[in-house]
Amino acid sequence: MKVDVIAITISSPLQIGIYEDKKLIKSIINDGKTSDVLAPVFEKILEEYSVDKIFYTKGPGSFMAIKLGYVFLQTLCMTKDIKLFASDAFLFNNNSPIKGIGKTCFVKKEDGEIVIEKTESFENTSFVLSEVLDYEKFSEEVEPLYVAAAV
Numbered sequence: 001m002k003v004d005v006i007a008i009t010i011s012s013p014l015q016i017g018i019y020e021d022k023k024l025i026k027s028i029i030n031d032g033k034t035s036d037v038l039a040p041v042f043e044k045i046l047e048e049y050s051v052d053k054i055f056y057t058k059g060p061g062s063f064m065a066i067k068l069g070y071v072f073l074q075t076l077c078m079t080k081d082i083k084l085f086a087s088d089a090f091l092f093n094n095n096s097p098i099k100g101i102g103k104t105c106f107v108k109k110e111d112g113e114i115v116i117e118k119t120e121s122f123e124n125t126s127f128v129l130s131e132v133l134d135y136e137k138f139s140e141e142v143e144p145l146y147v148a149a150a151v
Contacts (some may be wrong), residue, residue: 009069010061
């Protein structure tokens, strides 16, 4: 069966949604590091399904997870002839702040600009896979979204 996949790869837990006819049919949640679990999870997905499109979170978040997710998914899509799309991670946490380094967080302003703000207290908001896949919320601009310079 042909499916689409959403991959939230920027933080732990890794979350993958399998969508048939734009409806979520299966969720995969793995608490491991993106570097350890992304390839084995996709290996199982590709054994079970025919993937048509992959949608992923290009940032902001962990620099290493952003880089790894992008390189892995871009390579997979190129070798398997799968179309890759992306959105920022705020799509999956109701536009709540996203943990940065130390006492900082990423915030999406009303005009769409993403900035880093200092905070003394931070309540980490969970990412949630949408029940229905809305293609219009994703872009073909899939390069990683680094709000601060990558190291």
